Amino acid sequence: MAQRACEHAGDGGYVRLRVMGLLMVARIQGTPASASTLARAAAIAKRLEDPELWVRVERAQGR
Structure with missing residues (x-):
């Protein structure tokens, strides 16, 4: 579900939310x-x- 959220955020132009979603996926x-x-x-x-x-x-x- 987190990966789908990232895709939808990016598709909708919410690139900042895509980064936060990628952090969740990671x-x-x-x-x-x-x-x-x-x-x-x-x-x-x-x-x-x-x-x-x-x-x-x-x-x-981890920095």
Whole structure:
């Protein structure tokens, strides 16, 4: 359901919500499976230049 929420958020133009959904998916996946999901979230957060999202991604990455 979390993955579907990410797809719908992105399809609707809610890219910020997609990042938060990807972070939720990564938490469910656990490591090491979450590495690619976190990389996607980080790339989007960087393109959005959203410092709050970037902090959330870094926290999820264990930084």
